Amino acid sequence: MKIKITAEKTAKIAPNMIGLFFEDISCAADGGLSAELVENRSFGHITPDFEFYTDESGRTRERLSGSAPEPGFGWEITRGSAEYLKDEDGFYFMRLRGGENGAAAINSAFGGFALRRGAEYKAALTADARGYSGKIILEAVSGGKVMARCIIGENGAGVLKAESEAADCRLRLSFPDLSKGESVDIKMLSLIPSDAAFGIFRRDMAEAMKELRPGFLRFPGGCAVEGYDLKNAYRWKRTVGPAHRRKQDFSRWAFKEPGYNQSFAIGFFEYFLLCEYLGCEPLPVINAGMACQFNTSETVPLYDKNGNYTPEFSEYLNDALDLIEFANGAPDTKWGGLRSVMGHPEPFNLRMLAIGNEQWQTETNQWFERYEAFEKAIHEKYPKIDLIFSAGPRVGEERYKAAHKRLKEKSAKNPNYAFAVDEHNYNTKEWFFENADFYEGRGGGISVYLGEYAAKPYEAGGETRFNDMISALSEAAFLCGLERAENVIMASYAPLFSKKPPHSHWAPDMIWFDAERIVKTPNYYVQKLFAENMGAFALKCEAGDGVYVAASLTENGDLIIKLVNPTENEIEVELNISAGLNAAAEGDITVLCADSPTAKNTFENPDKITPKTEVFALRAAPALNPYSLTVINLPHK
Secondary structure, three states: OEOOOOOOEEEEEOOOEEEOOOOOOOOOOOHHOOOOOOOOOOOOOOOEEEEEEEEOOOEEEEEEEEEOOOOOOOEEEEEEEEEEOOOOOEEEEEEEEHHHOOOEEEOOOOOOEEEOOOEEEEEEEEEOOOOOHHHEEEEEEEEEEEEEEEOOOOOOOEEEEOOOOEEEEEEEEEOOOHHHHHHHHEEEEEEOOOOOOOOOOOOOHHHHHOOOOOOOOEEEEOHHHHOOHHHHHHHHHHHOOHHOOOEEEEOOOOOOOOOEOOOOOHHHHHHHHHHHHOOOOOEEEEEEOEEEOOOOOOOOOOOOOOOEHHHHHHHHHHHHHHHHHHOOOOOOOOOHHHHHHHHOOOOOOOOOHHHHHHHHOOOOOOOHHHHHHHHHHHHHHHHOOOOEEEEEOOOOHHHHHHHHHHHHHHHHHHHOOOOEEEEEEEEEEEHHHHHOOOOOOOOOOOOEEEEEEEEEEEOOOOEOOOOHHHHHHHHHHHHHHHHHHEEEEEEEEEEEEEEEOOOOOOOOEEEOOOOOEEEEEEHHHHHHHHHHOOOEEEEEEEOOOEEEEEEEEEOOOOOOEEEEEEEOEEEEEEEEEOOHHEEEEEEEEEEEEEOOOOOOOOOOOOOOOOOEEEEEEEEOOOEEOOOEEEEEEOOOO
């Protein structure tokens, strides 16, 4: 097959186009990216109660019937006794009372953690000893055996050193000298591996994110931003400040796992720090006074009877303005001061902000007017902040078209109306192959941020398949088209993380994990190869049927060629590269391939599909492996 690469530049590729989207779904935060090993560490757990019913279409749906505090969730009292009380600010704490043999409590540690030989774990206890002066012991326990232990000092700190390995460890906090009549008030217990990135993030998961070289990070959702109802909506101010003073809430996804909570161990401050660790731009998403439209669709009223914004809606507007101050304000401002007190006097240099998640206009919710209220308020005070506008949950449908119509009308009068439109597209692998040029040729106009996309699971041979090679290649074919489309400036696969079943609430996912390991999917490596090999200008190229191609030129004149072969056949190609590109005859070639379309990486074989790089000579016509993504780099002469 002949493939022609011309010197004609067809589009400017947005720098840092490939980014990441993190949502706390499938236990991605607590017990996942958060390195915290203590579950319900500050006794603020909330347990929701869902009832299930069948709708008119025969589909099983859930309905929230209530929620209640369960401060003892994740804790078992094995010696002595305990009660859970509230302090003057309404935060729960554990009052642990002594018994015949002192007192002890075991923490579930998110179902058990893996103790690593030679590793150290930093313990921190916040408590009122109430006169107790005896020993405080923290132990990692597995199968009834003590695998590691440390003494908590008077300052509440200790280091747990692991001299052996063990799986499925729980944590036991003991007060062996606590006698009857004595008690200790425990406000928070924390245990974090000493190798945690920034002392916050689980090392292997954070490094996997960093290896993708993301241009940006969108957080914290997703439907998690909207919440099941407005009471459950994500409000960033609740997630900052001292860790033990952050009020927990149940997860928007708790209907699939009732114990699924948000402790906000990773709150907005930590998300900004994560962006610094990753070396990327932050893209926070804020609630627009609207609960998830796939659940309750609750909204705060927009206007009062006099046509003014209601106090409830104004609170959401102020949250947005205060967030910008928190991120960028000087230390002598209220919210910039809080950031400084939390340990970061320098600004986070926030540039982008997304209003709402997957919002769409209905007869009653006034989504368009809500967005416009945010746009006006934010740009009056912060004219340089770039705002992202939602086009709803799916490309191509009527609500998507209505959003684009509104966007076009408003942007014609106000060029600062929206920096980009957030489009979401979970579709079949066939759709991604057939619509690789979906955005190509649209020209200028509104810039697109493809905020969530992935090839959906499919049924074959009696199995549900996802995150396999053919799904990843369909996304690679689509990414070739995104690279050629000048109006697409950002894209992020979704979701990013999922814990191993039964804790997975959505599929597919880019990275799977359990207490010990992570699995990088073929989809992960597709994202990685595109992020690492993105030029500054797309080039016009021609190829035969069956192969998807994208070619780009870096600012230095290096040539990058991406080739996707989703067929079962090896395809020999002849590269016809314009002399005007002045490409060297030798470079390197990286191949991601599999022996079958359904091949995938697993916990048992996590490296079955990984990219391989070797020296490449242009004089030797490359043969594209079956089921492969090939990336060729040729430096400028």
